[in-house]
Structure formats: C-alpha cells, structure tokens
Amino acid sequence: MNLSGNTVLITGGSSGIGYALAEAFLAANSQVIVCARDADRLLDARARHPSLHTWVCDVSDEESRRNMFDWVADSFPGLNILVNNAGIQRDIDFTHGIDDFQSGENEIRTNLEAAIVLCGLFIPVLAKNRQAAIVNVSSGLGFVPSARMPVYSASKAGLHAYSMAIRKQLSSTGIQVFEIVPPAVDTELNPLGRAKRGRFKAGLSAATFVESVMKKLEGDVLEIGYGATEDFMRASRAELDRHFERMNP
Numbered sequence: 001m002n003l004s005g006n007t008v009l010i011t012g013g014s015s016g017i018g019y020a021l022a023e024a025f026l027a028a029n030s031q032v033i034v035c036a037r038d039a040d041r042l043l044d045a046r047a048r049h050p051s052l053h054t055w056v057c058d059v060s061d062e063e064s065r066r067n068m069f070d071w072v073a074d075s076f077p078g079l080n081i082l083v084n085n086a087g088i089q090r091d092i093d094f095t096h097g098i099d100d101f102q103s104g105e106n107e108i109r110t111n112l113e114a115a116i117v118l119c120g121l122f123i124p125v126l127a128k129n130r131q132a133a134i135v136n137v138s139s140g141l142g143f144v145p146s147a148r149m150p151v152y153s154a155s156k157a158g159l160h161a162y163s164m165a166i167r168k169q170l171s172s173t174g175i176q177v178f179e180i181v182p183p184a185v186d187t188e189l190n191p192l193g194r195a196k197r198g199r200f201k202a203g204l205s206a207a208t209f210v211e212s213v214m215k216k217l218e219g220d221v222l223e224i225g226y227g228a229t230e231d232f233m234r235a236s237r238a239e240l241d242r243h244f245e246r247m248n249p
Ligand SMILES: NC(=O)c1ccc[n+]([C@@H]2O[C@H](COP(=O)([O-])OP(=O)(O)OC[C@H]3O[C@@H](n4cnc5c(N)ncnc54)[C@H](OP(=O)(O)O)[C@@H]3O)[C@@H](O)[C@H]2O)c1
Pocket: 011, 012, 013, 014, 015, 016, 017, 018, 035, 036, 037, 038, 039, 041, 057, 058, 059, 060, 085, 086, 087, 088, 089, 110, 111, 137, 138, 139, 140, 181, 182, 183, 184, 185, 186, 187, 188, 189, 190
C-alpha cells in the first residue's frame, strides 16, 4: 500500500487505534475522514487536526450507516481505502441466561455486521479508484477467544473469516483486503471490564502499535499482527488450545 495520496474513511476514528491510524495517514499526506457516535470527541479530533473530515455515525444503525455512505460517496468519490475499525467490547456472563447479553450494546452488530454492510456499500466506490483497499480491524481474541468476552470473541472470529473470504472474492477487482489483528492495546475499549480487572494496562500505546501497522501496510502484509497475535495467527490447533488454557485459567 502506498501510504500517501489516499482518501481514507476510518470508522471509530475519534479515539484509540482508529485515531492513531487517522493521525498516521494524515502524516503520510492522505486525506482522512473519520466517523464515530460522539460529536464532541469528533470536534476535539478536528481541533487537533483541522484537515480531518468528520461525520457523526452509529455504524450499528442501518439508517445512520446509509446516511454516511451517501455523504461520503457524494463528497469523496475518490475514496480508495475503507478502514472498519469501530468496535465495542463487553464482559458478558451467560451462566444465568440471556439477561446480561440483552442489557447492553450488541457487539455482533457493531463489530461484525457493520463491517460487512459497509464493505458491501463501499465496494462499488472503491472499485472505481486506484490502489483500493479494505482494512478490517479484528483482534487476537478472534483467534484465541476470551471466556469473559464470548460475544466479542465470536464477532472478531467472524470478522477474520469474512476478511479471508472477501479477500479471495475481490481478488479480480483490484481491491486489496487487509486485516489488522491487535493484541491488548491501551485505549478506551471496555472501560468497565478493564476497571474490574484493576485498571488493566497492556503497556502498549495505540501510537506505538499503529507505527508498526503502518510499516506492514506499506509492505503489503495482508494479515497484520503484533507480539502475541503474530503467534496466534500462525499457531497450530494444539498451540491455540494451549494459548486458550493459559489465557482462560
Ligand atoms: N484496545 C485493544 O486492546 C484492542 C485489541 C484488539 C482489537 N481491538 C479493536 O480495535 C478497534 C478499535 O478499538 P480501540 O481499542 O481503539 O477502542 P476505543 O478507544 O474505545 O475506540 C473505539 C472507537 O470506535 C467508536 N465506536 C464505537 N462504537 C461505534 C459505533 N457503533 N459507531 C461508530 N463508532 C463507534 C468510538 O467512538 P464513539 O464511542 O464516540 O462512537 C471510538 O472512536 C476495535 O474494533 C477493537 O475491537 C482493540
């Protein structure tokens, strides 16, 4: 991937990994559009980077997704990179049934369905432009699931499978499909779960992680891991089972 001269849409670009990706693409002289739900955080991001384009969108909501698609397709017909990064994570306990799952946001809709629908909507736009790419942000937990976060893990395993499948399906279109597989990164993801675990710190900043990601994007590495997730991505089934037992004592 050539990092400069692109027009990039990053979902969930107001904080964490998405914001660090936005800063990195801006620094490489690409045009960047970010979306998220919280308008104030988008304003803060634009105050720090006046050239950033922002749009309020809840990617889990069909009408909101469609409105963003119409605006981007109309205003940025040269869009050549879609980054499906927006994500949420919840600890969900199924030992007492369905209540915990139903009482909060739906990770399948935000982490998996939204990425699938946005790919479907944007592929005809991307296909018209040179050096087109889709970049899906999955997770190490899509390879080695967390018992505390079963739905999140399932949503990310689904996004991994989807990324592999459309990479093959789109191979004749010129659209490259990348998958970023982050390990634990210090961001605002799952604040309740992280607080329960004593304000868990991964010791890896979004900026440091994204610095490594950008080098791999530039080198056309299609599945991009970091640290532990490099091992997960290449592990045998027996090794995955050992990682699973270690991570879920
Ligand atoms: N941090 C980690 O340890 C880690 C590890 C593996 C994978 N990941 C993945 O990395 C991606 C980025 O997460 P992060 O760690 O950077 O978390 P983050 O700091 O919480 O950022 C998430 C971003 O997504 C946006 N977002 C959430 N739900 C949205 C929705 N329905 N519609 C539009 N935007 C939405 C948030 O803004 P609003 O709340 O304003 O909408 C925010 O901009 C996620 O897909 C996550 O699963 C993270």
